[in-house]
Amino acid sequence: QDPLTTTLAPASPQEQKQMLGEQLFPLIPAVHPTLTGKITGMLTDTDNSEPLCVLETPVSLASKADEAVTALQE
């Protein structure tokens, strides 16, 4: 049983997003020292499966952050 999923389950959608953002934010600077707030917001502003995947699979963080930065710069 994943503790984060368990924690999120009873929360409102808005609260779930907030929690996911809080978890993601400190991880972003490791792959992209700039645009941390934007990347976090971008990953958070999707279906919950996206930020959950990044949190549960750290190796996907870099690629997701790269996608976010690319999209932001277009």
Add this chain to the structure above:
Amino acid sequence: GSSISWPPEFHPGVPWKGLQNI
């Protein structure tokens, strides 16, 4: 062009502004 306001920027401890219509 269109102004770039998306995505909303996330700040820890600050209520996030995204998806306000949910």
